[in-house]
Amino acid sequence: MNGATKAIYLLLPVLACFTRLQAQHTSGSFSITGKVSGTKQDTLLFQRYSPGNLIIDTVLVENATFVYNGQVNEPEFTNVKFMGDNHPNNHEFYFFTEKGAYSLDINGNDISQSVVSGAATNQAYFTYQQENKPLLDEILSYTFAYLELEDKVTPGLSTQDTLAVLNGKIDSLNEILFRKDEDYIQHNHQHFFSLYVLSQDIKNGMDAETAARLFNGLDSSLQQSANGVSVKSVIDKSLQYAVGKKIPPLVLADANKQSRNIMTTIKQNKYTLIDLWASWCVPCRQEFPFLKEAYARYHPGGFDIYAISMDLFRNPWLKALKDLQLPWVNVISNNKLPRFYQVNAIPFNVLVNNKGVIIAKDLRGAKLDKKLRQLFQQ
Structure with missing residues (x-):
């Protein structure tokens, strides 16, 4: 999904100079020797991320130096900060923990300005940022x-x-x-x-x-x-959500506990937006003015919405329906959705034709009206 309401990843610069880097054997032990300047903080907190896993280690600083040893199977994206320090400049420093021996100089005045030396992945990473x-x-x-x-x-x-x-x-x-x-x-x-x-x-x-x-x-x-x-x-x-793919069947219950077949809605309309949301999702609720405007404008011509709530409990969903007054088909997940509907983030939507074939996705904000205007002018 495009846009800022997804998780924000702050470490995404672009590298302009292309240096051919060699393949690495990434599994092995690491030893990070470090110095700390500009603070009397005596404990560092390291958080290392790998698929499905988070390792948290504390490392003591003695005489403004520290040593951090361990094992990695492959480079792990890592942040380090001073434990218990809430100073506004001391957020976090990001780098990769990788095999080998290298150094980390911690800047206690502004930890984001710390420096890693002697590690290949980090060299690529920081060059990528600076360029x-x-x-x-x-x-x-x-x-x-x-x-x-x-x-x-x-x-x-x-x-x-x-x-x-x-x-x-x-x-x-x-x-x-x-x-x-x-x-x-x-x-x-x-x-x-x-x-x-x-x-x-x-x-x-x-x-x-x-x-x-x-x-x-x-x-x-x-x-x-x-x-x-x-x-x-x-x-x-x-x-699965590529244009031209067909969505799988789905039957879920509405607020009156009546079964609503997604294919029935799709076949009865020229175009249907399948919208996944939840009552607790603020970005989802902020989309509703756009959805209501599109529904009012295009529903008479054959546009509908099949909205699937990802709420775990009915009462918050029912309250949201009452508060928001959503005029389209609203159903709630039974927590046993087919894999297609098990998305990683919401709000999420796909637009399908009357055969259930995807013709667009992630139509957020004004993008939905723009797409529907094109379709209904054809």
């Missing part, structure tokens, strides 16, 4: 503006118009990022960092077809790694 700082900063600027506005307001078309403009700018900048990343990944198909770049681009909305092509061009050792298997799973999931 493209202007583009990354611009993406973050629009992203933070979007999130700040989204968090402070209730749904309304005037606000949604502003959010749509911001979202459009983020999408446009991400497209620039994706095109540059294609070149980077193709030139560095043997290096673990390329797999990381691809994984982040997928999370930020790269289309599944492009992601699949780039993944298939990676070295087989990367494809078969734990991170590779995880990325492949996400790509395969996204390919």
Whole structure:
């Protein structure tokens, strides 16, 4: 899904110079020796991420130095911060924990300005950031503006118009990022960092077809790694929603506990939006002014919405239906949905024709009206 209401990944610059990196044997032990300056904090908190796993370690600082040893199967994205320190400048420092011996100099005045030396994946990572700082900063600027506005307001078309403009700018900048990343990944198909770049681009909305092509061009050792298997799973999931795919059947109960067959709704209309949401999802509820406007305008001509709530309990969903007054088909998940409907993030939608074939997806904000206007003018 495109846009800022997805999880925000802040570490996505683009590399302009393409240095061919060699394949790595990534499994083994690591030893990080470090120095700490500018603070008397005596405990560091390391959080290491790998597919389906989070390792948290504390490391003591003695005489402004520390040593952190351990084992990794492949490079692990890591953040480090001072334990219990709430100083506004001491957020986190991000790097990769990888096999080998290298150094980490912690800047206690601003931990984000710390430095890792002597590790290949980190060298690629920080070069990647530095070379493209202007583009990354611009993406973050629009992203933070979007999130700040989204968090402070209730749904309304005037606000949604502003959010749509911001979202459009983020999408446009991400497209620039994706095109540059294609070149980077193709030139560095043997290096673990390329797999990381691809994984982040997928999370930020790269289309599944492009992601699949780039993944298939990676070295087989990367494809078969734990991170590779995880990325492949996400790509395969996204390919289900490609234009031209047909959705699977589904029957769920509405607010009156009456069964509502999704195929009945689809066959009775020219176009149907399948919308996944939940009563507790603020970005979902902020989409409803757009959905209501589209429904009022195009329903008489053959447009409908089949909205699937992902709520675990009926009462919050029923209250939301009463408060929001949604005029289309509303059903609630039975927690045993087919895999197609088990999405990773909401809001999520696909637009299908009267045969249940997907013709568009992620029609957020003004994108829905734009697509429907094209379809009904044909």
